[in-house]
Amino acid sequence: MDPNDVKMMAVVGAGLMGNSIAQTFARAGIEVNLVDVGDEALAHAMALIRSSLEVLEEHGALPQGEDIDAIISRIHPSSDMESSVQGVDFVVEAVPEVPEVKKEVFARLDELLPEEVVIASNTSGLDIYSFAEVARPERLLIAHWFLPPHIIPLVEVVPGPDTAAEAVDFTAALLERMGKKPVVMKGFTRAFIVNKIQNMMALAVFELLGSGLVEPEDIDRAVKYSLGIRLPVIGVVQTMDFTGLDLVLDVGKSYGFSNPFIEEKVEKGLLGVKTSRGIYDYGGRAEPEVLAKRDGLFLRMLANLEDMDAFEPV
């Protein structure tokens, strides 16, 4: 199916993530059946949808000519999963991160849906492929959104060993239609990309907090005044090209890290920006040219963050 032809979808689980994911599809003009086990959860979800749409409206982020009531009229809350998935073109699963609950929902969806309809799980990191009992594993995949889904662009798309390439391509294209920025992985790894990195950061924060060597607020000040300016512009991988991969390797060694990927680059003399090739290829651009571009972006980022008072706690 062409993702542009998707007219109706369902979100199963109307909690923190599900209400916001539903709102995102509805904003793109798609009819959304929002399913939960109880009327109270559904009423709460609809109230949250209205308040988050009000914030988007206040910031000029609603589609032109659309008002909140028109968007909400495309969201149909229901506690009946069977009728809610009739005729849908795509399903998002956003029930609690409990394998038994997800397993039951996958099996039920697999039974109810025509074989071509993709089931996209929003699991934070469960290996659903190891426990899902579905007759059609080709149409099951992970599409992992980030809080709050109606604002954060990234969705990590993580196929399992039996997921069909068409299901992955379809999901990525549909997410792009929603204005999202999907990143497609080649297979499952626990915690995917961002949470894997975030978990390492959390470990470091726990160590620092436990050590008593620094005040909690100063950890955030330190991160905001350094990584906070650099990461949006050069990410975590390209940062290494700016550091110089030879230095990255030496620093890694001093901590006892083995790093075959970086080692191979260094052996080939690909050291980063200073050799015009590292992990990225700078297309023969000389170091001063690349640094000038980076610095211009850093200066704009710094000015914007200062303008927004972003260095103060929210």
Ligand SMILES: NC(=O)c1ccc[n+]([C@@H]2O[C@H](COP(=O)([O-])OP(=O)(O)OC[C@H]3O[C@@H](n4cnc5c(N)ncnc54)[C@H](O)[C@@H]3O)[C@@H](O)[C@H]2O)c1
């Ligand atoms: N909260 C986050 O920051 C976040 C971020 C990314 C992914 N996730 C993942 O998204 C999923 C949902 O998380 P959440 O934070 O929205 O949880 P939540 O507890 O807020 O919402 C889950 C909802 O599912 C409903 N539910 C339970 N069983 C159901 C069933 N059989 N059928 C239909 N609805 C059912 C619950 O009533 C609840 O409203 C989890 O897998 C979680 O790991 C969460």
